[in-house]
Amino acid sequence: MKLSSNAVPITFSSELFAPLRPSADLVSDPAALRERLHEDGYLYLPGLLGRQDVLRLRGAYFARFPPGYLAAGTGPEDGIFSGEAPAGLPGYGVAGHPAHSFVRGTAFARFLATPKLAGLAATLLDAPVTxxxxxxxxxxxxxxxxxxxxxxxxxxxDEGSPRVVTQWIPVGDCPRETGGLVYLEGSHRLGPEAYEPLRESADRPGDRRPISHDLELTARILGRRWLWADFAAGDVMVHLPRIIHASLDTTTDTMRLSADVRFVRADDTPDPRWLRPWAADDGA
Ligand SMILES: O=C(O)CCC(=O)C(=O)O
Known part of the structure; x- marks a missing residue:
């Protein structure tokens, strides 16, 4: 299998990759779930959400694009790219682009309001959450x-409480070649000094936040494997704010769609930049 990230190839070998450990069997055991999250830095929860609910959300998003964007004879829930981005479409996620209005709309809000997500976060943070x-x-x-x-x-x-949990939700099936998320094994235990030197060769010289665009280099320098899964609609990933993660390139006609949401304890002070709806050009 040929994989890349940010157009840089990475060899799919057992030296560089290993499977994510599933934790769906622990969802009704709060203490075990918290312990696993802190041990692994992530929780891989296959089938936590209803597949049909996720596919409906996918359909609601891709239905917002002009005709011709989706492959002929396919439907919005399939989310299959025709190969032609419509002329005149504003830049991704800025005002006027479907993603910008979608995250402000009712379908997205209703989907994310499921008690399964907030309930999971409350279990993990062991407190009421926002x-x-x-x-x-x-x-x-x-x-x-x-x-x-x-x-x-x-x-x-980094301008608010570090006690955050992120939930990453593939909105549709998302195997590796469709752009799955990958986690660097045990990297939540690394101090920033371990990966600071990698930032020097990152492809965004003006931005110190990305660690690297080169996943093979990252794995080799830090001596750790990338943990992967072929995600399906309904799966949820949870991760801690210090684990290194990245995504693979989308090389299939099936498009990669995902949502990521973050929770803090209701009585913690969150980073103020995260208190307004997302826009791709919001600078946060
Ligand atoms: O979806 C992605 O490619 C990145 C997601 C991410 O970084 C996150 O959920 O924290």
């Missing part, structure tokens, strides 16, 4: 050369 209003929708299509660089969430939200 979902931060900056809820990100990520949509990548093949050949866009876009993927998430290796990073930790805390570098993007």
């Amino acid at each position: 979902m931060l209003p900056r809820r990100i929708l990520r949509h990548f299509h093949r050949d866009s050369g876009l993927a998430s660089r290796a990073h930790i969430d805390l570098d993007y939200m």
